[in-house]
Amino acid sequence: MALTMVQILTLLSEHNLLIEKHPGKITPEKFTHVTYDSRQVQPETLFFCKGNFKPSYLQQAKAKGAAAYVAETAYAEGAELTGLIVTNVQQAMSLLGAAYYDFPQNKLFITGITGTKGKTTTAYFAHSIEDAVTTGKTALFSTIDRIVGPKPEQRFKSDLTTPESLDLFHDMAAAVANGMTHLVMEVSSQAFKKDRVYGLKYDLGIFLNISPDHIGRNEHPTFADYLYCKEQLLRNSKQVIINAESQHFAEIYAAAKGSLLDDQIYLYARKNLLISFETQVDFEFEETKQDLKESAIAINTYSQKGERLELDGGYQLGIPGDYNQENAVAAVIASALAGADAAQIKEYLPAVRVPGRMEVFPTKEHGTIYVDYAHNYASLKSLLKFLREQTQDERLIVLTGSTGDKGISRRSGLGQAISEEADVAILTTDDPATEDPLQIAQEIAEHIDQKRIEVQIILDRKTAVKKAIMMSKPNEIVVLAGKGRDATQKVNGKLLSYETDAKLAADISKEI
Numbered sequence: 001m002a003l004t005m006v007q008i009l010t011l012l013s014e015h016n017l018l019i020e021k022h023p024g025k026i027t028p029e030k031f032t033h034v035t036y037d038s039r040q041v042q043p044e045t046l047f048f049c050k051g052n053f054k055p056s057y058l059q060q061a062k063a064k065g066a067a068a069y070v071a072e073t074a075y076a077e078g079a080e081l082t083g084l085i086v087t088n089v090q091q092a093m094s095l096l097g098a099a100y101y102d103f104p105q106n107k108l109f110i111t112g113i114t115g116t117k118g119k120t121t122t123a124y125f126a127h128s129i130e131d132a133v134t135t136g137k138t139a140l141f142s143t144i145d146r147i148v149g150p151k152p153e154q155r156f157k158s159d160l161t162t163p164e165s166l167d168l169f170h171d172m173a174a175a176v177a178n179g180m181t182h183l184v185m186e187v188s189s190q191a192f193k194k195d196r197v198y199g200l201k202y203d204l205g206i207f208l209n210i211s212p213d214h215i216g217r218n219e220h221p222t223f224a225d226y227l228y229c230k231e232q233l234l235r236n237s238k239q240v241i242i243n244a245e246s247q248h249f250a251e252i253y254a255a256a257k258g259s260l261l262d263d264q265i266y267l268y269a270r271k272n273l274l275i276s277f278e279t280q281v282d283f284e285f286e287e288t289k290q291d292l293k294e295s296a297i298a299i300n301t302y303s304q305k306g307e308r309l310e311l312d313g314g315y316q317l318g319i320p321g322d323y324n325q326e327n328a329v330a331a332v333i334a335s336a337l338a339g340a341d342a343a344q345i346k347e348y349l350p351a352v353r354v355p356g357r358m359e360v361f362p363t364k365e366h367g368t369i370y371v372d373y374a375h376n377y378a379s380l381k382s383l384l385k386f387l388r389e390q391t392q393d394e395r396l397i398v399l400t401g402s403t404g405d406k407g408i409s410r411r412s413g414l415g416q417a418i419s420e421e422a423d424v425a426i427l428t429t430d431d432p433a434t435e436d437p438l439q440i441a442q443e444i445a446e447h448i449d450q451k452r453i454e455v456q457i458i459l460d461r462k463t464a465v466k467k468a469i470m471m472s473k474p475n476e477i478v479v480l481a482g483k484g485r486d487a488t489q490k491v492n493g494k495l496l497s498y499e500t501d502a503k504l505a506a507d508i509s510k511e512i
């Protein structure tokens with residue numbers, strides 16, 4: 001892996017990013033390392049100054065042997081180094097990162113997935129099917145983990161949904177080196193906003209849905225910005241699959257039509273869905289079975305291009321939830337476009353499980369426990385509405401908290417979803433960061449209809465989980481929402497270990 005100065009200047013100039021080149025004491029010809037973290041610098045490193053960067057980091061990079069830096073402004077601390085001053089360092093980093101790692105994207109069939117909800121679930125569905133069909137040659141970059149090869153040591157826990165560009169291309173190159181031919185990856189709106197995926201083209205893009213989320217400090221200033229960022233997946237994919245049930249479908253479809261031909265756009269929707277304007281979907285699906293443990297769907301094709309995939313027929317899912325049927329249909333079409341046939345998809349789909357999403361733990365003497373990652377209005381509403389429809393009059397007991405320092409609007413959303421669908425709310429702690437968890441819980445409580453719903457605040461999450469389960473009676477439902485298999489609590493800049501909701505549920509359910 002290496003980059004020459006000639007390559008760098010050519011790429012930056014081609015993309016109109018280079019403002020000027022500040023000569024240093026020595027002009028390096030070649031770079032054998034790239035990083036955006038001064039602590040990782042070694043001789044012959046090209047160092048990127050980005051984000052909440054402090055000039056002292058450049059000093060440290062220089063001391064450790066950095067050969068040159070890329071930044072949006074020249075720094076006195078880098079005076080003796082060659083400085084490449086660019087209009088947008090994140091874009092420069094993504095383009096140069098791809099080149100440094102020898103454009104690994106060209107050696108993989110890449111499926112990118114975006115949406116407010118369902119990215120991880122759909123990624124797991126598609127990855128499991130494609131991995132089976134390619135006999136272990138499909139990589140996965142998800143919110144939960146990154147899989148760059150078939151061995152256990154080639155599997156890592158993720159920090160971000162979509163990694164920083166240098167890390168992304170590093171992992172893609174590792175996947176290629178490990179013999180992978182396919183990659184399924186989640187693409188967050190932040191990845192587009194922060195140019196983590198600048199210049200990357202996807203063989204296939206999936207747009208699942210959009211609803212208000214991720215708006216606020218450090219994320220998106222407005223919903224329009226959030227939607228615009230997500231639409232970038234459509235503008236950078238060679239073909240796309242769009243859920244026509246999504247809110248703002250007309251805008252999403254128009255964005256796809258702006259850069260793709262009709263033959264490159266696959267639309268799907270639930271049968272009998274009324275789409276707000278006249279358009280023919282390629283696939284319709286209908287529920288053929290649904291209970292609290294699993295479900296089944298049938299897919300029908302309505303276009304010539306859809307018929308080429310030969311997907312008509314029934315499919316079983318091992319995960320309940322009507323919204324998971326939407327995720328599964330996207331994954332079925334995606335797997336077919338990636339090379340799977342219907343018989344293979346039907347064989348592999350039922351076995352797919354997603355860690356921390358819709359995990360079910362029955363108990364003998366108390367209710368059934370559901371551990372799920374729902375942590376905003378859209379997801380909690382979908383989850384509770386589904387469970388409510390399945391259980392009729394039995395009590396729905398919901399345990400949740402909400403994160404501190406981000407996603408502030410989620411607090412009212414969670415309260416609203418609980419008010420609309422639940423009977424009891426146990427409010428607890430979920431990554432409070434620098435905020436007071438009691439204050440967060442009280443803010444959620446303010447949005448709950450407390451005349452109808454019993455609310456308790458129990459800040460110690462383990463105690464709260466036990467309480468929620470023990471208070472339930474047979475046939476009642478206990479939802480442990482928001483953390484899934486997250487094994488930490490973020491408190492004041494520290495990551496404190498936490499058993500996970502899933503482990504607590506598994507342990508308690510064995511005892512009772």
Ligand SMILES: CC(=O)N[C@H]1[C@@H](OP(=O)(O)OP(=O)(O)OC[C@H]2O[C@@H](n3ccc(=O)[nH]c3=O)[C@H](O)[C@@H]2O)O[C@H](CO)[C@@H](O)[C@@H]1O[C@H](C)C(=O)N[C@@H](C)C(=O)N[C@H](CCC(=O)O)C(=O)O
Pocket residue numbers: 036037038039049050051052053054057159160161162163164188189190191194214218219
């Ligand atoms: C707002 C935002 O996008 N922040 C991301 C960004 O931060 P940043 O560039 O400011 O980096 P920083 O960690 O503050 O440090 C500044 C720079 O100094 C460097 N540094 C730091 C210390 C040092 O000693 N030396 C040094 O050189 C760092 O390596 C970095 O390059 O780059 C970091 C990686 O380099 C990310 O970890 C960080 O994500 C933060 C933690 C985050 O929470 N992001 C969320 C909002 C996010 O991106 N979420 C989406 C999912 C949400 C969705 O669905 O849309 C995701 O894709 O995960």
Ligand SMILES: Nc1ncnc2c1ncn2[C@@H]1O[C@H](COP(=O)(O)OP(=O)(O)OP(=O)(O)O)[C@@H](O)[C@H]1O
Pocket residue numbers: 115116117118119120121122143161208209323324326327356357358372373374375378379380382383
């Ligand atoms: N298509 C969907 N529509 C609405 N809610 C969904 C959908 N799919 C999943 N959910 C709910 O959202 C939760 C998160 O699902 P998942 O992790 O698949 O989505 P995500 O897009 O990766 O989420 P995040 O951006 O929060 O990481 C699930 O636990 C479930 O409650």
